[in-house]
Amino acid sequence: IPVFGLVRLLGLAAAAGILFWAVHYRGGMALSTNEESKLSIFNVHPVLMLIGLVALNGEALLAYKTVPGTKKLKKLVHLALQFFAMFLCIIGLWAVWKFHDERKIDHLYTLHSWLGLTCIIFFSLQWATGFWTFWYPGGSRSGRASLLPWHVFFGIFIYVLAIATSVSGLLEKSIFMQSTKMIGRFSTEAMFMNSLGMLLVVLGALVILAIVS
Amino acid sequence: IPVFGLVRLLGLAAAAGILFWAVHYRGGMALSTNEESKLSIFNVHPVLMLIGLVALNGEALLAYKTVPGTKKLKKLVHLALQFFAMFLCIIGLWAVWKFHDERKIDHLYTLHSWLGLTCIIFFSLQWATGFWTFWYPGGSRSGRASLLPWHVFFGIFIYVLAIATSVSGLLEKSIFMQSTKMIGRFSTEAMFMNSLGMLLVVLGALVILAIVS
Numbered sequence: 424i425p426v427f428g429l430v431r432l433l434g435l436a437a438a439a440g441i442l443f444w445a446v447h448y449r450g451g452m453a454l455s456t457n458e459e460s461k462l463s464i465f466n467v468h469p470v471l472m473l474i475g476l477v478a479l480n481g482e483a484l485l486a487y488k489t490v491p492g493t494k495k496l497k498k499l500v501h502l503a504l505q506f507f508a509m510f511l512c513i514i515g516l517w518a519v520w521k522f523h524d525e526r527k528i529d530h531l532y533t534l535h536s537w538l539g540l541t542c543i544i545f546f547s548l549q550w551a552t553g554f555w556t557f558w559y560p561g562g563s564r565s566g567r568a569s570l571l572p573w574h575v576f577f578g579i580f581i582y583v584l585a586i587a588t589s590v591s592g593l594l595e596k597s598i599f600m601q602s603t604k605m606i607g608r609f610s611t612e613a614m615f616m617n618s619l620g621m622l623l624v625v626l627g628a629l630v631i632l633a634i635v636s
Numbered sequence: 637i638p639v640f641g642l643v644r645l646l647g648l649a650a651a652a653g654i655l656f657w658a659v660h661y662r663g664g665m666a667l668s669t670n671e672e673s674k675l676s677i678f679n680v681h682p683v684l685m686l687i688g689l690v691a692l693n694g695e696a697l698l699a700y701k702t703v704p705g706t707k708k709l710k711k712l713v714h715l716a717l718q719f720f721a722m723f724l725c726i727i728g729l730w731a732v733w734k735f736h737d738e739r740k741i742d743h744l745y746t747l748h749s750w751l752g753l754t755c756i757i758f759f760s761l762q763w764a765t766g767f768w769t770f771w772y773p774g775g776s777r778s779g780r781a782s783l784l785p786w787h788v789f790f791g792i793f794i795y796v797l798a799i800a801t802s803v804s805g806l807l808e809k810s811i812f813m814q815s816t817k818m819i820g821r822f823s824t825e826a827m828f829m830n831s832l833g834m835l836l837v838v839l840g841a842l843v844i845l846a847i848v849s
């Protein structure tokens with residue numbers, strides 16, 4: 424069905440969109456900087472989160488339906504993409520944490536950060552239990568069969584949570600910048616960020632549709 | 637299964653939570669006021685949105701599984717609860733719109749408001765097509781059967797969107813109040829709002845679980 428092509432296109436558009444935003448509007452990314460605002464450290468966060476937990480995660484969820492070849496190969500792609508996603512999201516979390524430390528901003532005071540931490544913890548647990556049960560050492564036939572529906576349900580839940588968290592991150596970043604007069608309410612950048620948020624919602628709906636149908 | 641009882645409990649807790657917040661922390665609600673801030677008009681918005689599009693919508697989605705009696709009765713409860721939800725959400729939208737007009741604040745500049753408007757439009761369309769096809773005048777047997785999976789998919793999508801929109805509304809309200817120093821980052825009220833947001837996520841997951849299982 425052409426939905427897989429569309430999903431890949433939208434996933435790529437979302438990844439390109441957040442990169443473009445970080446580079447074009449926000450002056451680029453760095454893992455360490457002398458600038459006083461430390462904002463280029465922050466910029467690493469949205470880019471890696473969105474590419475990891477939304478774009479790569481989405482591709483990984485569809486791997487059983489898009490990757491040709493043996494079941495073992497599909498599984499390996501699913502598992503490897505999710506591993507890479509987890510790797511990126513941990514660096515992305517580390518970056519925003521470092522930004523907060525260097526600027527002496529409190530940790531974990533927003534609803535976005537609570538959703539985000541929940542998402543990363545669940546994602547890591549899901550990866551570990553998936554690996555343990557379905558790859559190595561692997562559970563019994565009946566153990567696998569009884570875990571699978573929960574694996575799918577939680578996998579979809581975590582994916583939706585990642586989209587909701589990213590949307591909330593875009594929203595709060597835009598509002599922070601508006602309240603400090605860095606950007607205007609109807610500036611091109613604000614409209615770009617809102618559009619990116621809407622794109623994520625559409626992408627999420629299509630990924631779920633492609634999984635269940 | 638006890639999940640239906642739990643869902644009802646959490647739905648009630650969410651409704652009570654937003655009411656408590658509006659009354660205890662935010663000074664109550666009014667449809668018209670002389671106060672300069674106009675904030676009691678605003679307060680109508682979160683309460684009606686959350687009770688309508690989250691709590692009542694959730695109950696309505698589960699009606700086919702929780703209401704005893706004939707299919708016709710279940711259908712009537714489903715349809716009537718969704719109608720009431722639509723009614724409340726239109727008043728809730730009108731309230732925030734009026735608040736913005738009276739305070740001369742722009743309309744539709746946030747990602748929250750874009751998500752919200754999309755949600756309300758889709759909800760109304762879903763109600764109208766549902767009514768037309770499944771109640772009066774009613775489609776052909778095959779027309780109903782082919783619409784149903786889409787009705788269910790879109791119904792779940794709209795519900796998830798309502799939760800994500802409410803979460804984003806709680807987040808932005810909290811950040812607006814923090815940036816104008818009305819509340820502190822770790823104030824009881826901020827923590828209460830974050831907890832309410834987390835509760836909505838759990839509620840959403842359980843409602844979907846109850847529908848699909």
Ligand code: HEM
Nearest residue numbers: 469472520523530531533536539540585588589592593596
């Ligand atoms: C699934 C994806 C995401 C996750 C899991 C996530 C997670 C987090 C976490 C845990 C924090 C708290 C850091 C601390 O307290 O030191 C945070 C902060 C932040 N994130 Fe994200 N984030 C995600 C996506 C995004 C995106 C796409 C943006 C868009 C700009 C963003 C913007 C922010 C901002 C502005 C902060 C600092 C303010 C705050 O603590 O909320 N995030 N994020």
Ligand code: HEM
Nearest residue numbers: 484487498502505546549550553554557558575578579634
């Ligand atoms: C956080 C990481 C992960 C998430 C979010 C996740 C999520 C999902 C989802 C949503 C599905 C349903 C896909 C579909 O039906 O098209 C699925 C299937 C599956 N996943 Fe994962 N998964 C993760 C990690 C893993 C790992 C590490 C393994 C280890 C091999 C694994 C093994 C499987 C298997 C065996 C299936 C069933 C494929 C089938 O027979 O249809 N998953 N996963």
Ligand code: HEM
Nearest residue numbers: 682685733736743744746749752753798801802805806809
């Ligand atoms: C599904 C539920 C909700 C929907 C559909 C929704 C929809 C909307 C819409 C369309 C606007 C724009 C009004 C305008 O531009 O004049 C708005 C504004 C607003 N809403 Fe909501 N809302 C929902 C839930 C909430 C909740 C639970 C809160 C929590 C406090 C909230 C807080 C706000 C705030 C602060 C504004 C004004 C700032 C802005 O325009 O974003 N909303 N909402």
Ligand code: HEM
Nearest residue numbers: 697700711715718759762763766767770771788791792847
């Ligand atoms: C915005 C409003 C509505 C939403 C969000 C919505 C959503 C849903 C959902 C999610 C389901 C699946 C429930 C389950 O399987 O337990 C469902 C089933 C159904 N809905 Fe709606 N619905 C809405 C309005 C209506 C209206 C107005 C009617 C007119 C009678 C209707 C008729 C039905 C029917 C016939 C079913 C199938 C029940 C069955 O046989 O399992 N819906 N709806």
Ligand SMILES: O=C1O[C@H]([C@@H](O)CO)C(O)=C1O
Nearest residue numbers: 494556557564567568569571
């Ligand atoms: O390892 C696996 O477990 C599930 C299934 O066999 C469980 O019944 C599946 O599809 C695998 O590839």
